[in-house]
Amino acid sequence: MKDAFRHGAAARALAALVIVLLLGVIFNADGAFFKLTTHRDALRQASVYGILACGMTLVIISGGIDLAVGSVLALVAVFVSKMTIWWGWSPWLSVPTALAAGAVCGLASGLLVVYPRLQPFIATLAMMVFARGLAKTLSGGVKVATAVPQPDGSFEFVDVPAVFRGIDSRVLGDNLSVVTIILAVCVAVSWWALAKTVWGRNVYAVGGNEQAAYVSGISVVRTKLVAYIASGFFAAVAGICQAAQEQQGDPEAGVGYELTAIAIVVIGGTSLMGGQGSLALTVFGMLTIGYLEKMLSLNAVPEAMRLMLTGAIIVIAVMMQRRRQL
Amino acid sequence: MNWEVWLGTAAVGAIAMGCSGGSSSPEGGTSTSNAAPNDKIYTIGMSQCNRGEPWRVQMDADIKAAAGEHLNLKVIFKDAQNDTLKQRSQIEEFITQKVDAIIVSPKESQPLTEPIAKAYEAGIPVIVLDRAVIGDKYTCFIGADNVKIGRAAGEWLKNALGGKGTVVELKGLQTSQPGIDRNKGFREGIAGSDIKVAFEADMKWLEPDARKEMESALTRLPKIDAVYAHNDPGAHGAYLAAKAAGRDKEMLFVGIDALPHEGVMYVKNGLLASTFQYPTGGKEAIEVVLKVLKGETVEKTITLGSRVFTKDNVDAGGEALP
Numbered sequence: 001m002k003d004a005f006r007h008g009a010a011a012r013a014l015a016a017l018v019i020v021l022l023l024g025v026i027f028n029a030d031g032a033f034f035k036l037t038t039h040r041d042a043l044r045q046a047s048v049y050g051i052l053a054c055g056m057t058l059v060i061i062s063g064g065i066d067l068a069v070g071s072v073l074a075l076v077a078v079f080v081s082k083m084t085i086w087w088g089w090s091p092w093l094s095v096p097t098a099l100a101a102g103a104v105c106g107l108a109s110g111l112l113v114v115y116p117r118l119q120p121f122i123a124t125l126a127m128m129v130f131a132r133g134l135a136k137t138l139s140g141g142v143k144v145a146t147a148v149p150q151p152d153g154s155f156e157f158v159d160v161p162a163v164f165r166g167i168d169s170r171v172l173g174d175n176l177s178v179v180t181i182i183l184a185v186c187v188a189v190s191w192w193a194l195a196k197t198v199w200g201r202n203v204y205a206v207g208g209n210e211q212a213a214y215v216s217g218i219s220v221v222r223t224k225l226v227a228y229i230a231s232g233f234f235a236a237v238a239g240i241c242q243a244a245q246e247q248q249g250d251p252e253a254g255v256g257y258e259l260t261a262i263a264i265v266v267i268g269g270t271s272l273m274g275g276q277g278s279l280a281l282t283v284f285g286m287l288t289i290g291y292l293e294k295m296l297s298l299n300a301v302p303e304a305m306r307l308m309l310t311g312a313i314i315v316i317a318v319m320m321q322r323r324r325q326l
Numbered sequence: 327m328n329w330e331v332w333l334g335t336a337a338v339g340a341i342a343m344g345c346s347g348g349s350s351s352p353e354g355g356t357s358t359s360n361a362a363p364n365d366k367i368y369t370i371g372m373s374q375c376n377r378g379e380p381w382r383v384q385m386d387a388d389i390k391a392a393a394g395e396h397l398n399l400k401v402i403f404k405d406a407q408n409d410t411l412k413q414r415s416q417i418e419e420f421i422t423q424k425v426d427a428i429i430v431s432p433k434e435s436q437p438l439t440e441p442i443a444k445a446y447e448a449g450i451p452v453i454v455l456d457r458a459v460i461g462d463k464y465t466c467f468i469g470a471d472n473v474k475i476g477r478a479a480g481e482w483l484k485n486a487l488g489g490k491g492t493v494v495e496l497k498g499l500q501t502s503q504p505g506i507d508r509n510k511g512f513r514e515g516i517a518g519s520d521i522k523v524a525f526e527a528d529m530k531w532l533e534p535d536a537r538k539e540m541e542s543a544l545t546r547l548p549k550i551d552a553v554y555a556h557n558d559p560g561a562h563g564a565y566l567a568a569k570a571a572g573r574d575k576e577m578l579f580v581g582i583d584a585l586p587h588e589g590v591m592y593v594k595n596g597l598l599a600s601t602f603q604y605p606t607g608g609k610e611a612i613e614v615v616l617k618v619l620k621g622e623t624v625e626k627t628i629t630l631g632s633r634v635f636t637k638d639n640v641d642a643g644g645e646a647l648p
Contacts, residue, residue: 029542029545029546030546032542032545032546035545037541037544037545037571038545041538041541041542041545045538045541136378141377141378141383142380142383142587143380145587145588147587147588147591149587155586155587155591157591157594157595168566168570170570242534245534245537245566246533246534246537246563246566247566250533252378253534293538294542297527297538297539297541297542298542298545298546300525300526300527300542302500302528303500303528303530
């Protein structure tokens with residue numbers, strides 16, 4: 001945090017966001033950009049990515065990367081939908097179980113990184129493929145929705161569980177989505193862990209120079225494990241939010257989300273080499289990506305053009321970040 | 327390692343997942359019926375282009391159900407996981423195995439034309455489902471007409487709205503033929519009326535994307551009379567967005583595909599005004615296989631009819647479209 005602001009990275013991350021917001025003001029889609037609902041929806045849409053990016057920030061600062069978050073999201077979405085919709089479990093049981101499942105996936109990735117000492121890229125790539133397969137196995141290849149298959153091949157239609165409706169609702173006179181509040185909590189918790197705890201300091205130390213951290217008595221293994229567990233946990237939070245908003249658990253959900261999460265972290269200015277960065281920067285990155293998506297959607301920009309524009313914005317944003325290294 | 331390398335390798339990771347993440351069911355699952363001891367058992371090889379899409383899972387289920395009614399049919403199901411070359415080797419495996427018939431729902435026309443022709447020339451009847459191959463070296467092609475279905479949706483909406491209104495179109499992937507055809511047919515269907523497509527976006531067949539695009543449409547348009555989505559999950563996503571905005575009663579939602587547990591259920595529950603079936607042809611494929619095995623001649627091309635489901639006819643199983 002301090003490090004980031006000292007290098008002026010926050011100012012540069014803010015610049016990327018301002019550029020995107022200015023684009024929104026210029027291409028305001030007949031004034032739609034100035035409506036409150038646009039901003040409410042932009043924040044809601046960016047929430048799932050933002051929650052993933054919280055965990056990704058922790059892992060990246062520790063010198064690793066987590067490619068599994070999109071698949072873990074899908075796995076947890078399927079799992080929590082099965083528990084709450086098909087099996088009718090109480091949310092007090094299903095939500096903690098789902099969060100634990102995500103944390104276990106993170107733990108598995110972390111163990112692969114610290115014990116066989118696989119490169120984080122390879123370890124989490126394996127977890128990414130494995131978790132996707134597990135999601136498909138668990139769901140039987142279909143979406144886990146409110147049409148519950150019966151033994152005789154017919155379907156029984158059940159209600160959308162209250163916990164899903166609650167997560168997908170809005171508060172404060174309809175002006176704030178609950179998923180955005182969940183995002184804010186995730187940001188606050190991970191900011192606190194990173195900036196205010198001993199573990200957080202160790203994350204920077206391990207990411208900056210693992211040898212030096214080890215020699216100075218920091219438990220590298222534990223520091224890394226906790227980062228991956230946190231990433232898995234946040235992926236589970238995102239998975240529950242995804243399932244609630246879709247009212248189903250789709251085993252194909254979240255494909256490519258890990259790359260969006262990485263892009264958010266990088267656009268914010270957190271270094272992929274580890275040891276540098278902050279949660280505040282990730283929030284800027286999240287708003288940049290979120291508003292970019294919203295602006296393109298409001299203007300009904302054709303898909304091909306969207307992809308090219310998004311690519312260009314990522315390059316511009318990251319180029320601005322790199323200036324400090326020259 | 328710097329960030330370019332990371333991002334580059336991350337992209338490779340995404341590709342790796344596209345290839346290896348596609349397996350939804352164990353390959354080569356079989357469904358055997360209890361055959362009487364003296365009957366000859368016919369083995370049918372079925373190569374599905376991928377089992378990631380619910381519609382294709384339904385196709386396999388239809389084939390399984392239709393084959394299950396005949397004691398002497400055994401079907402080997404294979405999932406090509408959206409990989410053209412994998413599908414090609416599956417067909418080659420079926421030829422080596424000397425199956426009695428092949429059903430294939432190809433991923434692509436050009437690269438699978440030759441393998442299918444080889445099977446046909448080896449004397450194995452080949453029934454091609456949904457996507458055609460080039461030339462005429464196959465036994466029978468069974469498919470539906472997306473342009474026709476899109477046109478029917480357009481005409482239905484024209485009637486339902488009394489010939490005028492503001493419509494949002496949420497399109498399937500516009501680089502895929504069904505997406506292009508469902509758009510083309512719909513525009514033909516509403517031609518000549520005062521129906522205006524005021525907002526259109528590519529939601530790539532994905533429900534979360536449909537919801538995002540619909541939120542933008544709701545912000546931009548003060549009044550929307552109907553939403554036409556190229557598939558039922560898209561229509562459902564649009565419904566959720568409109569409901570969250572408190573505007574779901576203002577408009578009609580129309581989808582396509584009408585899978586029993588998806589679109590048809592949505593109509594039954596009053597979420598969608600109508601959905602148009604895109605038939606899988608699974609049942610028809612087994613009927614054709616049986617005819618061929620009995621030595622009867624079959625038509626070279628079978629175009630499947632569609633059905634429309636509305637709240638008035640959904641309990642009666644929908645209504646066949648002309």
